[in-house]
Amino acid sequence: MSDIPADTSASLLTTLADEISSSATLLSSHIESRRLPWPSFSADGPRQPICEDNEEVSRARTALIEATRTLHALAVGPVETTKHFCLNEIYLLGAMQVLCHFEIPQNMRACIWLRHAEMLPAVSKLVDMVKRYPDSPEPQNTAFSLEFGDTFFGYKERYPENMVKFGQFVDAFSGGSSADSAESIARAYPWETLPNRALVVDVGGGIGHISAALAQAHPHLRFQVQDFEHLRGAAEELMESKGVKDRVEFVSHNFFDPQPEPARRAAVYFMRNIVHNWPDLYCQRILKPIAESMGPESRIVNCDIVLPEPNSVPKAQDAVTRALDLTMLSMFNAKERSFDRWKELFASADGRLEITDMVGKPRMRMDSLVEARLLC
C-alpha cells in the first residue's frame, strides 16, 4: 500500500483518472502513427513494452503505470487488498509451482522456474536466516543455504543445468538476450578512447559473452576472461564462433587471489554482476587484489545496480530494485548498494580506490557502469 499518496481526498480519484486518460491517449496516438501492434491479452500480442527510445512516450507509459496502480489501490482499499494478498497470492504461487514442476510454462520459462524452484523455497527461510545469523558476514549463512544445504554457486556447481537456467533467467529478467545486453555495454562506455592493444580483464567473466561482444565492437582491444577452469571449454568455443579468439583469452583464476602477472597494470578491470553477489568483507577481498595490481592509468569498471535515492524514480521501478536487494540478501547474504555505499565499499577495500563517476547505463538493464581509479 506504499503507493498511496498521503492525500486521499475525493479529487484524487478523478485527477488520477484524467492522468490515465491523457497518458493512454498519447500512447495510442504514438501506436497509431507508427503503425505498431496494439498491446493485447492475446497469445500473439506484442511482448515488449511500447517504444522505450522515445522519451515522451516512455514518460507517458510510466505515468500510466503509476496512476493505474495508485487508482487501483484507492479503489480496492486496505482491507480487500490485504485479503487478496493473504489468499490469492499464496495460491497463485502454489499453482505456478505445480505448473513449473510439470514444465508447462513456455513464455519467460527460466524466469518463472527460478522464482518457483529456488527463490520461493529460499525466501521461506528468511526468518530463520535473520534469527540465526543476524550479523554474519559469511556468504554461506543465507536463506538459500538453509533450504538447499549449499551456497548459491556451490549448488549451481553441483547442478550445472541450474546454472544454465540461471543465465537464462538473468537474460529474461533484463528483457533481452545476453547478446543484447553485451552489445549495449559495448556502447555504454567510451571503450574507443582506450589505447591500441589495451588489455581489459573481465573478472568473473563467465564464458566471456560480454568480452566477446566488446572485442567485436572494439577491434583495437585485447581481453582476458577470468573464471573457473570448468568454463574454459565453453568460453573457447564462444570466442572461436565469434571470430575473436586471437584477442580474447580465457584464464582460470579465483578472484580472491592476486592477479596473475600478465593481467597486472591492465587498462580496465571489468566486473559485471560480481560484487553485488557478495557480503562487504568478501567484496573487499575481491577488490583488494585488483587495486594492488592497478597502475596509474588502470581503472575498474563495475557493472551492477546503483540503488536510486528513495522516491527519486517511479515506484514500480523502485519496487523492483528493492526486491532485488532482498534477493541478494536471501541468496548471498549480500545487498544492492546506493552510489554512496559503492564509494564507501571501494574505499574500504583500498584507501587509494576512488569512484570517479557513474559512467554509463546499458540499455534495458537496471545496472549502471561505475568507474574507479587509484588516487594519486
Ligand SMILES: C[S@@+](CC[C@H](N)C(=O)[O-])C[C@H]1O[C@@H](n2cnc3c(N)ncnc32)[C@H](O)[C@@H]1O
Ligand atoms: C553472476 S555471474 C556473472 C558472470 C558474468 N560477469 C556476466 O555478467 O555474465 C558470476 C560469475 O562469477 C564467477 N565466480 C564465482 N566465484 C568466483 C571466484 N571465486 N573466482 C572467479 N570467478 C568466480 C561464477 O563462475 C560466475 O561466472
